[in-house]
Amino acid sequence: MNIIFTKMHGLGNDFVVINGIDQTINLTPEQIRFMSDRQFGIGFDQLLLVEKSDVEDTDFRYRIFNSDGGEVEQCGNGARCFAHFVRNENLTDKKEIAVITKNGRLILNVEDNGNVTVDMGAPILEPAQIPFIANAGNEDKAENVQQKSYSIQINQQNIEIGAVSMGNPHAVVIVDDTQSADVEKLGKAIQESSYFPNSVNVGFMQVIDRQNIKLRVYERGVGETQACGTGACAAVVAGIVQGLLDSKVDVNLLGGNLSISWAGDTNPVMMSGPTATVFKGMISL
Numbered sequence: 001m002n003i004i005f006t007k008m009h010g011l012g013n014d015f016v017v018i019n020g021i022d023q024t025i026n027l028t029p030e031q032i033r034f035m036s037d038r039q040f041g042i043g044f045d046q047l048l049l050v051e052k053s054d055v056e057d058t059d060f061r062y063r064i065f066n067s068d069g070g071e072v073e074q075c076g077n078g079a080r081c082f083a084h085f086v087r088n089e090n091l092t093d094k095k096e097i098a099v100i101t102k103n104g105r106l107i108l109n110v111e112d113n114g115n116v117t118v119d120m121g122a123p124i125l126e127p128a129q130i131p132f133i134a135n136a137g138n139e140d141k142a143e144n145v146q147q148k149s150y151s152i153q154i155n156q157q158n159i160e161i162g163a164v165s166m167g168n169p170h171a172v173v174i175v176d177d178t179q180s181a182d183v184e185k186l187g188k189a190i191q192e193s194s195y196f197p198n199s200v201n202v203g204f205m206q207v208i209d210r211q212n213i214k215l216r217v218y219e220r221g222v223g224e225t226q227a228c229g230t231g232a233c234a235a236v237v238a239g240i241v242q243g244l245l246d247s248k249v250d251v252n253l254l255g256g257n258l259s260i261s262w263a264g265d266t267n268p269v270m271m272s273g274p275t276a277t278v279f280k281g282m283i284s285l
């Protein structure tokens with residue numbers, strides 16, 4: 001099977017994007033893992049598969065697979081790249097695009113300045129819906145009630161986290177300095193803990209001031225990435241809930257900056273940022 005793909009990234013969070021409308025694509029997790037291999041395959045953090053939508057009021061469906069082959073609910077940087085991809089492929093000439101993902105409907109706006117603004121929907125803070133089990137392993141602790149932050153036990157250490165879903169699960173750890181944070185060790189330990197039954201993306205947030213944060217993210221199914229769109233949304237939400245941030249925040253990630261805003265409650269989180277198209281290719285599987 002020959003597959004034509006486009007290599008793209010959002011602030012260095014890189015993707016293979018495949019037009020599943022003009023090509024018939026059925027990939028196994030093993031094939032996705034092979035394609036994601038940076039030595040033996042193409043190399044990517046996520047694979048994005050664009051399909052026809054079967055849902056009213058949506059223009060496309062797009063499916064998201066982590067480099068480990070697992071399908072996931074949401075990808076913020078991927079949503080921006082998807083919007084530019086469908087226009088570059090002449091699949092649409094719209095500048096406001098409605099797309100359905102595993103988590104639901106997103107509205108994407110392609111801006112004249114080259115950025116894409118995404119309505120990422122309202123964050124989910126109810127632990128059971130993240131899912132996050134706040135009293136995992138400590139049944140005499142109060143049952144799983146929503147709090148501004150949670151103290152969890154990791155490797156005999158007390159770690160304070162925010163817990164947020166943007167359709168996919170996020171834990172947010174506040175650190176003094178993102179550069180010295182042991183992202184891989186603590187990120188893996190939180191992912192493998194019994195607190196997050198579906199695993200979790202772990203963000204390490206340094207608050208610079210009420211409108212600026214630094215963020216590194218150890219992603220579920222990938223490891224540390226150069227940027228994470230849903231992670232940036234989750235970090236800003238966690239910071240606002242904890243009274244540390246205003247409603248509009250610049251998020252400085254390893255690969256560059258995203259603009260995130262959230263007016264609280266059931267309002268949507270808005271994300272705006274750039275994308276890049278690197279090359280087009282074909283792989284034979």
Ligand SMILES: N[C@H](CCC[C@H](N)C(=O)O)C(=O)O
Nearest residue numbers: 075076077168220228229230
């Ligand atoms: N690793 C994530 C999916 C990709 C998210 C990220 N690349 C983004 O830009 O939001 C998860 O397993 O939920």
